[in-house]
Amino acid sequence: MECPRCHNRNVNRLYKLNGKYYCRECIAFHRVFVDEKIVPEGFQYPSKAVQYHLDFELSASQKQISRQLVENYQNQLHSLVLAVCGSGKTEIVFELIQYALEQGHRVCFCIPRKELVKELYQRIYHSFRFVDIGLVYGGHTENIEAQFIICTMHQLYRFESTGFDLIIADEVDAFPFYGNRVLQEIFTNCCRGNYVKLSATFVKEDIHQEELLIMNRRYHGYDLPVPRLMICPRCLQIFIIHLLLWKWKKKVIIYVPFVKDVDKVVHQLRCFRVKGVSSMHKHNQENLEALKNGDIDVIVSTTLLERGITVEDVQVIVYHGEDNLFDCRTLIQIAGRVGRKISHPQGHVYILSCEHTSSIRQCIHTIKDLNTMNV
Numbered sequence: 001m002e003c004p005r006c007h008n009r010n011v012n013r014l015y016k017l018n019g020k021y022y023c024r025e026c027i028a029f030h031r032v033f034v035d036e037k038i039v040p041e042g043f044q045y046p047s048k049a050v051q052y053h054l055d056f057e058l059s060a061s062q063k064q065i066s067r068q069l070v071e072n073y074q075n076q077l078h079s080l081v082l083a084v085c086g087s088g089k090t091e092i093v094f095e096l097i098q099y100a101l102e103q104g105h106r107v108c109f110c111i112p113r114k115e116l117v118k119e120l121y122q123r124i125y126h127s128f129r130f131v132d133i134g135l136v137y138g139g140h141t142e143n144i145e146a147q148f149i150i151c152t153m154h155q156l157y158r159f160e161s162t163g164f165d166l167i168i169a170d171e172v173d174a175f176p177f178y179g180n181r182v183l184q185e186i187f188t189n190c191c192r193g194n195y196v197k198l199s200a201t202f203v204k205e206d207i208h209q210e211e212l213l214i215m216n217r218r219y220h221g222y223d224l225p226v227p228r229l230m231i232c233p234r235c236l237q238i239f240i241i242h243l244l245l246w247k248w249k250k251k252v253i254i255y256v257p258f259v260k261d262v263d264k265v266v267h268q269l270r271c272f273r274v275k276g277v278s279s280m281h282k283h284n285q286e287n288l289e290a291l292k293n294g295d296i297d298v299i300v301s302t303t304l305l306e307r308g309i310t311v312e313d314v315q316v317i318v319y320h321g322e323d324n325l326f327d328c329r330t331l332i333q334i335a336g337r338v339g340r341k342i343s344h345p346q347g348h349v350y351i352l353s354c355e356h357t358s359s360i361r362q363c364i365h366t367i368k369d370l371n372t373m374n375v
């Protein structure tokens, strides 16, 4: 016996109900019986002209990847786009979305987290004004029949019976999609045609039969900031943070490994205008806005703010960088918060650590490689 959705064969996770077996492994995404068939039916929408507009012109490398994505899709190939943080990866799929919608194909753009999906919807809605778009995330279902759906990965199960011709998945290396077998099986079940996966931090194990496209320059053409490692005992790290804050006199985000560190570090930095952000703190969005507006100087955050945020002229410091929580991907994402705006395309990234971990080494090595790569 095997679950038709998540392919679970563990009999301890297959329960009996009215003489039929169902899967407990993926029960969170509504019940599936082992004799059910999960094959998306598909539905052809009428072909029509689709327009979109951008507020800026794509760079030469963005244009090239944009065209290549359309070509891969026409040739029924899956694509993987490694696009460094701040390279403008969302806009490079717009031409492909336009092409697929014009063919009458059903399209989905999905992203792991709820906060990110709302922002993504705003950006796409702004560019595709005249397209009917559905938006689905936990607690929100809007226009679910639309040809073009924007949703979280968690909501993909709603589309297993209909499926998509094209699925664009952003931040595929992020929690909770990364390493979640059930979500990944659901993703595969929904994909009737081809997919495009986007990320800033692919590693070798993520690449299968897809065509790999690399965008290693930021849209403004400047290098990615290379983190500076300062090896120092844990007890001295707060002292160094004080010195850096006095020296820079700029907006700073300090990343700490655990929620319990947030309030501790906020307290130790109380001579600055500082706020804490984590999944356990309140007013996170307001505090982030306050940093953007210059109403506060410093945010102390867990890795909650590792991706999806842009603050003009921000510097970052990693506190207790030796902690396992700061793996290579996380450090690359954190470094990617700096220099995103053309007005301030560069800045400081400091990693304070009591030892030189392999994650730190790998992160610095990868960023240097991307900066010198010719593609």
Ligand SMILES: [Zn+2]
Binding pocket: 003, 004, 005, 006, 007, 008, 023, 024, 025, 026, 027, 032
């Ligand atoms: Zn299952």
